[in-house]
Amino acid sequence: MPELRDRTTLRLGGPARHWVTATTDAELVEAVRTADETGEPVLVLGGGSNLVVADEGFDGTVVEVATAGVEADRDDPDDLACLGAVTVTVAAGEGWDGFVARAVGSGWVGVESLSGIPGSVGATPIQNVGAYGQEVAQSIASVRTWDRADRTQRTFAAADCGFGYRTSRFKEEPGRHVVLGVTFLLKQGTLGAPVAYAELARTLGVEQGERAPLADVRDAVLGLRAGKGMVLDAEDHDTWSAGSFFTNPFVDRSRVPEGAPAWEQPDGRVKTSAAWLIEHAGFGKGYGLDRGAPASLSTKHTLALTNRGRATTADLIGLAREIRAGVESAYGIRLVNEPVLVGCRL
Incomplete structure (x- = not known):
């Protein structure tokens, strides 16, 4: 059985009493529901990038979210002339930066400044992850969850998610909602969103409020983050x-x-x-x-x-x-x- 230090970016944390790896929504819901029905404490684990776990570990069941899937209603990187919008639904267990890389490669605009952030897609709405002038609240359309209190699936429109600076209704009601998937509404194009962060604008050689090519924005953000030790590197x-x-x-x-x-x-x-x-x-x-x-x-x-x-x-x-x-x-x-x-x- 893995220890939590093997699944957190801090590489800290002891063992769990039980460990379940859920590769489907059904397995994820079943693992959490079964533990709740027996009174077992549950720790839902995504990428482990925002956790500090005690040396003693977790006296309960860790449910590791390993679901996968990215579905877009339009996914043709060669058809950007329309400059329309694309709706993309992503499984909670998908790696966040992998999704951002796909978005940039597909001409999906709105998350490029969030490049290099570790963790899973399902964790991003909980914290309303943000960096370099962007946050996920700007592009999230809805969040699908398992409500542990009402024991039912619930989908929240962005307006009902209570997004604020590094917070949301999911953080304010800790543990109640298990994120199953996140739907993003992204623009299509070759240029990123207007650059809102001064340091990023300087790096790109543009003024704040101006736009730069998507790939250039991603590369610049990755460079800035690496310079601050914010891109995972096992040797660093x-x-x-x-x-x-x-x-x-x-x-x-x-x-x-x-x-x-x-x-x-x-x-x-x-x-x-x-x-x-x-x-x-x-x-x-x-x-x-x-x-x-x-x-x-x-x-x-x-x-x-x-x-x-x-x-x-x-x-x-x-x-x-x-x-x-x-x-x-x-x-x-x-x-x-x-x-x-x-x-x-x-």
Whole structure:
């Protein structure tokens, strides 16, 4: 039986009591329903890229989502002149970046800036995954789920998913909905969506709001992510992480430290940079390596907490607590973890 450290990008986490690999929707629903009927705790596992699992493992059943399938109502990469839209339904177990690569190759516009993000398609609506000015909420048409409370399949239109910054109704009701598939509504064309992120625009040599060829956008994003240790590489311990460990905080403008980035929000607050707060609170890139710590900040990006090869979950959580406390002491802002914690807490 695999251990969770073998299925998480942090390479942390102990064994599960039981393990089921579901390759069809029916197997997935049956595994979860059977466990629920017997009172067995369930951990639904996708790509393992947003999980921090306790060293003791999981005292229940892990249901690994291994479903596959991508179906488009129009799939002709040579017929882009119409510049119409394509509806694409993707199984929850499909790898996210594999889907993005297919979208770019097929001339499907709307997810190209989300290239290189690890994990499965089914996990993306839960977190409302986003990067470089795009988030999946912009292109999702509907999400099909198994409702564990009502014991029925339910499909939610995008407007009913409660999408917000790194959140959704599925995250706000943790564990209730098992994602079975996601349907995307994507434009067709050779150019990506208008580039909304300044760093990406500079890399592409365009102005913000301008467009660039789909393949160029993907290549640029992959390059930027690799430079920050955000593209998985077994030989690079900077990528043994859960991506950004803390979300960017939303605060009143008066609480933003001098010099920190501040993005105005519709509710009057501003979003500031967790990475800036961490670095200016004294936690630079590679923090922890100088003392030989088994868990450290990435040498490429202060938002990533990494396993240097011999860390335990306890080591990583200890580092996260130290950073959170340091930022709160320096700036009075309490950072919130982005990955899901299983059997452990900050």
